[in-house]
Amino acid sequence: MDLHGDYLIIGSGIAALRAAASLGGAGDVLILTKGGRREGNTGYAQGGIAAAMGADDSPARHLADTMAAGDGLCNERAVAVLVEEGPRYVRELIDWGAEFDRAADGSPALAIEGAHSVRRVLHARDATGREIGRVLWTRVSPMSNVRVLEYARAVSVIVEDGRCVGVRFLQEDGGLAVARAPCTLLATGGAGQVYRETTNPPVATGDGVAVAYLAGAAIMDMEFVQFHPTALDVAGQPRFLLSEALRGEGARLVNADGEPFMLRYDPAGDLAPRDRVSRGIAREAQRTGKPVYLTLAHLHPAFVRERFPLISAACRQAGLDLATDRIPIGPAAHYVMGGVITDLDGRTTITGLLAAGEAACTGVHGANRLASNSLLEGLVFGARAGAAMRRWTEQPIDPVSLRGFDDGATHKKRGQPAFFANKGDGLAAAAVQDLMWRNVGLFRDADGLKAGNALAERLDDGESLAALAPQDWQAASLLTVGLLIARAALRREESRGGHFRLDFPERDDRRWRRRTMERRGE
Numbered sequence: 001m002d003l004h005g006d007y008l009i010i011g012s013g014i015a016a017l018r019a020a021a022s023l024g025g026a027g028d029v030l031i032l033t034k035g036g037r038r039e040g041n042t043g044y045a046q047g048g049i050a051a052a053m054g055a056d057d058s059p060a061r062h063l064a065d066t067m068a069a070g071d072g073l074c075n076e077r078a079v080a081v082l083v084e085e086g087p088r089y090v091r092e093l094i095d096w097g098a099e100f101d102r103a104a105d106g107s108p109a110l111a112i113e114g115a116h117s118v119r120r121v122l123h124a125r126d127a128t129g130r131e132i133g134r135v136l137w138t139r140v141s142p143m144s145n146v147r148v149l150e151y152a153r154a155v156s157v158i159v160e161d162g163r164c165v166g167v168r169f170l171q172e173d174g175g176l177a178v179a180r181a182p183c184t185l186l187a188t189g190g191a192g193q194v195y196r197e198t199t200n201p202p203v204a205t206g207d208g209v210a211v212a213y214l215a216g217a218a219i220m221d222m223e224f225v226q227f228h229p230t231a232l233d234v235a236g237q238p239r240f241l242l243s244e245a246l247r248g249e250g251a252r253l254v255n256a257d258g259e260p261f262m263l264r265y266d267p268a269g270d271l272a273p274r275d276r277v278s279r280g281i282a283r284e285a286q287r288t289g290k291p292v293y294l295t296l297a298h299l300h301p302a303f304v305r306e307r308f309p310l311i312s313a314a315c316r317q318a319g320l321d322l323a324t325d326r327i328p329i330g331p332a333a334h335y336v337m338g339g340v341i342t343d344l345d346g347r348t349t350i351t352g353l354l355a356a357g358e359a360a361c362t363g364v365h366g367a368n369r370l371a372s373n374s375l376l377e378g379l380v381f382g383a384r385a386g387a388a389m390r391r392w393t394e395q396p397i398d399p400v401s402l403r404g405f406d407d408g409a410t411h412k413k414r415g416q417p418a419f420f421a422n423k424g425d426g427l428a429a430a431a432v433q434d435l436m437w438r439n440v441g442l443f444r445d446a447d448g449l450k451a452g453n454a455l456a457e458r459l460d461d462g463e464s465l466a467a468l469a470p471q472d473w474q475a476a477s478l479l480t481v482g483l484l485i486a487r488a489a490l491r492r493e494e495s496r497g498g499h500f501r502l503d504f505p506e507r508d509d510r511r512w513r514r515r516t517m518e519r520r521g522e
């Protein structure tokens, strides 16, 4: 099957849908999405969307908090766009029908999460992403120029004469097909599934980064992985996220003796940036040899159940009462700060190929993402990418110049790496996930990272991912992204944001206040 469109969008999360919404009345828009149309990280987002909309807030303040969480590596220009344009796009969502929770005076109720200096997180109880997805689908579905193909998994980017002309994709029946368009947006979301323990749903396997990398696009900041501190930790249960908004509303982290412990590890306590809370929790569990808990028992049970219905239900399924029981928690892979390098309009280093949302790397998050900035990123940069695609008919989408990313970025010439997964036994996804969790996780050192880099041994030159059987392709994508993370983590000999090296525990601005990029063959 060969499909054609004027605009091709891969994915159906917040970034993809907001881009599509910018293309109303333009040419044919074809959306390919790997699972059901609502499957993806957006639908699972809980805490909310950050925007400087409170009376005591300002874009400048939001910028300062974002830059501080980013631990010295944010791209300030990109952050400025995010925080200055964010409120406008959030208001637009409200105009389109988003029902965020309201304060008594009718204005949006604002929550606080880790490392925010003021309340600025708009939310729809604890299912904010679901509400935003609902609104965007309501907007995009009636657009007569938009076609959506579900269960269509992009497996490679087609580059002809140096420009992207579409993708190859696997159909539901396992057959390979081609979708062509003059410009293609990768909005494939995150890569949490690279790790054994993750808050991300099964579709989050980093496909966009893998296919872009294999097509020759430049990738950046892959060593920076955010581990959310509070995922449910009950044997046999999924690592369901227990939103940071719980702590924003007063939930406390306690050890098995019921003692608060975070101040032992960080002066900012329970609401320190995520990377520091995650490490604090892991260290406390190691120190005591016992589990660590989240407790809301001191709050009013009716308030807890009313404010957090989704999380209450998930806890109930695990046999726990969120309002009264201590809830066992632990860190889990949540978000990859790195991705396909883009400029502020989503342009990648390949002509005609754009990226937005979690798959992209604009540099807004630096080494560590501020809570609830990701939905905002998808919204703002999805809209900007959609507008750039719309302008395409007037001006071709050129590749972005890497010179624009010269924040001291390293370009290291390296031997031609092995890219392609072989079809053999080396492809077990579970083995990759386990290795990544043990060796390229919360605490890293050279020995473990070298073991992570041994993932390369399971890769073999010579075959395209598109030639793999569907079940192998998933693992090959995990392997490619895992290797990009492990390689970048081994290279960075310091600790910063989400990247912590036991053998280099300090931040080293002299050598490492710079971002690293990697391109196939470089």
Ligand code: FAD
Pocket: 010, 011, 012, 013, 014, 015, 016, 032, 033, 034, 035, 037, 038, 039, 040, 041, 042, 043, 044, 045, 046, 047, 048, 049, 050, 128, 129, 152, 153, 154, 155, 187, 188, 189, 190, 199, 200, 201, 203, 204, 205, 207, 208, 241, 334, 335, 356, 357, 358, 359, 371, 372, 373, 374, 375, 376, 378
């Ligand atoms: P996604 O929403 O993940 O969408 C990606 C889409 O691409 C999906 O439709 C997927 O099926 C599709 N896809 C993937 N691979 C392929 C392929 N090969 N071919 C075709 N389609 C493909 N952020 C916040 O700001 N606030 C929060 O409160 C918050 N809570 C979160 C809670 C959880 C449990 C999780 C997992 C994340 C949370 N995040 C939150 C992060 C945030 O949800 C995501 O970063 C954001 O939604 C990403 O949007 P996206 O559009 O880039 O990707």
Ligand code: SIN
Pocket: 045, 046, 047, 048, 242, 243, 244, 245, 370, 371, 372, 373, 374
């Ligand atoms: C959460 O609700 O804790 C997740 C928020 C985020 O990932 O930004």
